[in-house]
Amino acid sequence: MAESWASSPEARARMKSNKSRDTKPEMALRSAVHARGLRYRVSAKPLAGVRRTADLVFPRAKVAVFLDGCFWHGCPTHHTVATANARFWADKVETNRNRDRDTDGKLAEAGWVSVRIWEHEDAAEAARRVEDVVRARM
Secondary structure (H helix, E strand, C coil), X not given: CCCCCCCCHHHHHHHHCCCCCCCHXXXXXXXXXXXXXXXXXXXXXXXXXXXXXXXXXXXXXXXXXXXXXXXXHCCCCCCCCCCCCHHHXXXXXXXXXXXXXXXXXXXXXXXXXXXXXECCCCHHHHHHHHHHXXXXXX
């Protein structure tokens, strides 16, 4: 059996318990966007054949919304550096950032717009930004 990436069994259990969707920030954003009268797909792949999932997708407007976690995507304001297994986590965050840029590029090439929101952003303000982009593209 391969060695675990986790620094301890407890760390592994904590990381495995993290939800990939329906988090509190995501639910707040979805509620705020819905309250603005917009309808969307949840946790959908905007592009066929590309293994990338957006948190909110507006297919007609070709807008994909990503709610990025401060730790996982390296928020310039709130990202904290891991003390245990530091090299692994630094590489992981850098890989995530590179994939985010690649995803945005692939979407742009296909005529889509990516909206990136940090998990710490105010949901009502983020929903206004999403609405502005979606309505401008309709």
